Amino acid sequence: MADQPSRALVLYGDSMARFLNPSHTHLHSLASRACCGFLSLPHSPPSENEDGRIVREFAELLDASEAYNEMNKQDLSKAKFEEKFVIPTVSQRFMGMKAAIITDNSSLNGFCGHLGFTVLQLEDLVHSSLDVVKSSFLACELLKLLGFQDGKVLETRQFDLVILHVGSSKTSTLEDIEHVNGLVGELINEAQPGTGVGSQLHLSVLLSFGAVLENENSSFSVASNRHENNPELSALFPRQSYTLKEGKPRENVRKHCPMLFAQWQDAVTRKDMVKSYSFEDFKENGGNLVIPTDRCLHEIAFKLWKAPKYGA
Numbered sequence: 001m002a003d004q005p006s007r008a009l010v011l012y013g014d015s016m017a018r019f020l021n022p023s024h025t026h027l028h029s030l031a032s033r034a035c036c037g038f039l040s041l042p043h044s045p046p047s048e049n050e051d052g053r054i055v056r057e058f059a060e061l062l063d064a065s066e067a068y069n070e071m072n073k074q075d076l077s078k079a080k081f082e083e084k085f086v087i088p089t090v091s092q093r094f095m096g097m098k099a100a101i102i103t104d105n106s107s108l109n110g111f112c113g114h115l116g117f118t119v120l121q122l123e124d125l126v127h128s129s130l131d132v133v134k135s136s137f138l139a140c141e142l143l144k145l146l147g148f149q150d151g152k153v154l155e156t157r158q159f160d161l162v163i164l165h166v167g168s169s170k171t172s173t174l175e176d177i178e179h180v181n182g183l184v185g186e187l188i189n190e191a192q193p194g195t196g197v198g199s200q201l202h203l204s205v206l207l208s209f210g211a212v213l214e215n216e217n218s219s220f221s222v223a224s225n226r227h228e229n230n231p232e233l234s235a236l237f238p239r240q241s242y243t244l245k246e247g248k249p250r251e252n253v254r255k256h257c258p259m260l261f262a263q264w265q266d267a268v269t270r271k272d273m274v275k276s277y278s279f280e281d282f283k284e285n286g287g288n289l290v291i292p293t294d295r296c297l298h299e300i301a302f303k304l305w306k307a308p309k310y311g312a
Contacts, residue, residue: 005305006202006265007146007160011184012061014054014167015210016177017260020278024177026185030205031277033188034264037288038222039296040242041259042252044212053211055107058165061206061259062090063294064115071114089116094297094306098158100145103165118159130166130179139186143197153196160304167210180205193266202265202303206296207277209257220279221256222290242290250292259293268303 020027041060044053052072059068067087090099100118102125103109109119125141126133142164143149147157166176184205191198209220243253260282263269272287291299301307 004200005160006268006303007148007157007200008162008202008204008300008304009142009146009187010161010163010204010206010300011180012058012163012165012167013177013180013205013207014057014165015173015208016167016180017207017209017257017279019173019177020207022276024181024277026181026188027205027277028275030184030188030203030264031262031274031281033271034205034262034274035270035272035288036260036262036274036277036282036286038258038282038286038290039206039261039293040222040290041208041254041257041293042250043254050211051105051107054105055111057208057293058108059111060293062112062115062297065294067115068111071111087114091116094301094304097160097301097304097306099161099163100159101163101165102142105165108165117163122164131175135179135182135186139183139190143187143190143201146201148190148197148201151190151195151197153200160306161300173210177207180207191266198266200265202263202268202300204261204263204296204300205277206259206261208259212254212257216257218256220258222258222283223255242292245292258290261288261296263288263300265303 022028039061041057044056048056056065056068059065064087091097098118099116100120101108101112102120102122103112104121104123109121113119122128122130122133126138130138142162145158145162146160147154166180167173187201187203191201191203209216243250260277260279262274262277270287273285274281274287275285298307302309
């Protein structure tokens, strides 16, 4: 446990997991330093479009699926919606935590605004698009939002948590993952052990599979044993914790194509045996195993001293 609260940066690569390859050396370097594992998601609803998937999965990440479901079924203006359905803000839920989301997805912008996030667009932050901006410049601007500047830790900061969402149907995922890989390299360089940034920056990188293909249920399964997928045998074995909520079975758990989750902070997070950012390495050697996606924000907030510890 750190002797002071961390400041968290989350890089969320939407739909990028299946495009990982050996050339993404900075992502692999991060994984070799980090504690890695999976975030399990529910199954997609029938006939869900891509925009709906992006917001729904992000709602799971924020433990706000109830708010998403309520908003999704009502055709109300913002004023009327807030009058009929009061959503606790991220600040109210996590001890005054100041949080920002950076995304170019308009639907995600609107949803996170309802949850009390400060909504920023990448072009407003760096006055350029992702495919043009230099990774070093973007890294510096993201760190400034958290009160890191010129390698120093400022007493004041705009935000405790910043989430950068990258990936949408309007852009090339192959190009996006190259940008995320470069950005991770710059952040690792800034957060070297012994530096001010390294002592307080809690960095998380999440890569999801996005829309799941029919043939991927066996290739990317997180089920640890055959009995988890066999109804007749499953009753004989204890349930895995990610399939439970408040001691009761979760009704909708997808056991394939989870989010890949790596978190790193020097001298704070555990280091496991993972050597590369890959599904196979995470499953074989990851220290975090599988946790539900809706517990991720709680896990990060704990490092910011904004929430109690989740799990062991």
